[in-house]
Amino acid sequence: MNDDGSNDARDTPGPAAKLDVLLARAVAGDPAALAEVRARGAHDATVLDELALWQADELRLGRMARELHAAADRVEVPRGLRSGSGRWSELGWAVAAVLAIAWTMQAFLPRGAVQQASVAGIAPAFTSSEDAFDAYVAKAREEGVLSGEVAPPTLLRSRELGDGRGFEVVIIRQVVERRVSPQIHRIAPSGESGARRTLIIRPRTDLVQ
Amino acid sequence: MTSGPASCDRIAEGAALSFAEARLFERAAAGEREALAEVWRANRRWLAAVAGAHAPAGVEVDDLLQEVAATLVAKCHHIRDTASLRGWLRVVAVNAARMAGRSKGIERRAVRVHALERAAAASGAGVGASPDDARETLALVSRLPALYAEPLLLQAAHGLTQRQIAELLDVPETTIETRLARARRMLRELVRELEGQVT
Numbered sequence: 184m185n186d187d188g189s190n191d192a193r194d195t196p197g198p199a200a201k202l203d204v205l206l207a208r209a210v211a212g213d214p215a216a217l218a219e220v221r222a223r224g225a226h227d228a229t230v231l232d233e234l235a236l237w238q239a240d241e242l243r244l245g246r247m248a249r250e251l252h253a254a255a256d257r258v259e260v261p262r263g264l265r266s267g268s269g270r271w272s273e274l275g276w277a278v279a280a281v282l283a284i285a286w287t288m289q290a291f292l293p294r295g296a297v298q299q300a301s302v303a304g305i306a307p308a309f310t311s312s313e314d315a316f317d318a319y320v321a322k323a324r325e326e327g328v329l330s331g332e333v334a335p336p337t338l339l340r341s342r343e344l345g346d347g348r349g350f351e352v353v354i355i356r357q358v359v360e361r362r363v364s365p366q367i368h369r370i371a372p373s374g375e376s377g378a379r380r381t382l383i384i385r386p387r388t389d390l391v392q
Numbered sequence: 393m394t395s396g397p398a399s400c401d402r403i404a405e406g407a408a409l410s411f412a413e414a415r416l417f418e419r420a421a422a423g424e425r426e427a428l429a430e431v432w433r434a435n436r437r438w439l440a441a442v443a444g445a446h447a448p449a450g451v452e453v454d455d456l457l458q459e460v461a462a463t464l465v466a467k468c469h470h471i472r473d474t475a476s477l478r479g480w481l482r483v484v485a486v487n488a489a490r491m492a493g494r495s496k497g498i499e500r501r502a503v504r505v506h507a508l509e510r511a512a513a514a515s516g517a518g519v520g521a522s523p524d525d526a527r528e529t530l531a532l533v534s535r536l537p538a539l540y541a542e543p544l545l546l547q548a549a550h551g552l553t554q555r556q557i558a559e560l561l562d563v564p565e566t567t568i569e570t571r572l573a574r575a576r577r578m579l580r581e582l583v584r585e586l587e588g589q590v591t
Contacts (some may be wrong), residue, residue: 210576211547240579241548243529248441248549250526255440258408258424258457260465333575368412
């Protein structure tokens with residue numbers, strides 16, 4: 184399918200094109216056009232032959248129309264979605280990414296450190312989340328965990344708050360980390376039922392040797 | 393408003409939306425599910441014609457309409473001017489068809505369908521033996537440039553007048569008249585070609 188052939192408005196229609204326009208109007212149900220085609224057919228039988236063929240095409244198109252209508256009538260608006268919910272669905276992957284990062288951070292934190300902080304109840308002296316983030320970046324660089332530079336934030340959406348306070352800007356901050364893990368997990372289908380299970384993949388020790 | 397053909401024709405007319413239709417759309421834009429469903433039912437048949445005209449070979453119109461319906465639900469609250477609803481819906485349908493055409497999987501299916509058509513035409517039987525089948529006719533129409541296929545389907549499949557099509561597509565009525573004539577001539581040649589292969 185393409186959109187070419189847009190020279191229709193520039194062409195000067197010849198006699199054949201004029202007859203096509205007349206036939207098109209006739210098969211679409213224009214009685215005046217049909218009468219004119221029949222009048223021409225009295226002098227030129229091929230015009231009537233052509234009309235019959237175009238009418239056969241019209242019948243084919245009619246059958247196709249019923250199929251299209253049936254297809255259209257099968258489709259209803261999706262359930263479970265509300266107007267405006269698309270904005271949140273667009274954010275879904277971002278939320279998932281944040282959750283993944285949070286889970287990763289938890290998973291790789293030394294268990295004792297978490298427990299210790301919880302027991303001691305001492306919060307680090309960060310004055311803002313920005314400070315906390317900067318401290319995290321500095322520490323990650325020191326440990327060799329941060330891979331490359333911190334990517335500039337990606338803008339998801341923005342809107343005016345409407346109360347004169349300014350704009351709400353929603354961004355994603357991304358950091359690329361490099362971690363070393365003794366093993367990784369992979370979710371894979373298993374057996375004929377296709378049930379998914381977790382596979383533990385361990386490094387091949389012979390590569391070390 | 394009902395969901396019958398009469399209401400479809402009324403809402404597909406190029407004339408401005410009636411007060412009742414505008415009110416219905418306002419309710420839909422506010423997220424009222426029943427109103428959204430009603431807006432959809434009133435428009436889905438002519439949208440099927442638009443989707444059919446732009447759909448690449450091998451793409452089901454149902455699938456494209458699902459995309460359009462989902463977009464209507466998710467984004468209709470962005471439409472501030474209710475009178476622009478039909479134009480917006482048409483663009484959504486055309487974009488859905490174009491996106492579908494970019495899928496590699498679709499390309500493979502299209503090749504397979506074309507191969508089947510050629511094989512059947514060569515053997516004088518099966519899908520290529522006669523263009524009577526509705527799907528075959530749609531496949532033939534989909535071989536026309538969209539510029540011609542769309543007005544043809546809007547007229548033949550949905551009964552819109554030349555003036556209504558011209559207003560929907562925002563082009564002069566004389567241009568639509570020419571495109572319709574050319575579309576029907578092209579379709580005739582394709583049918584003739586197909587019939588010539590099987591006789």
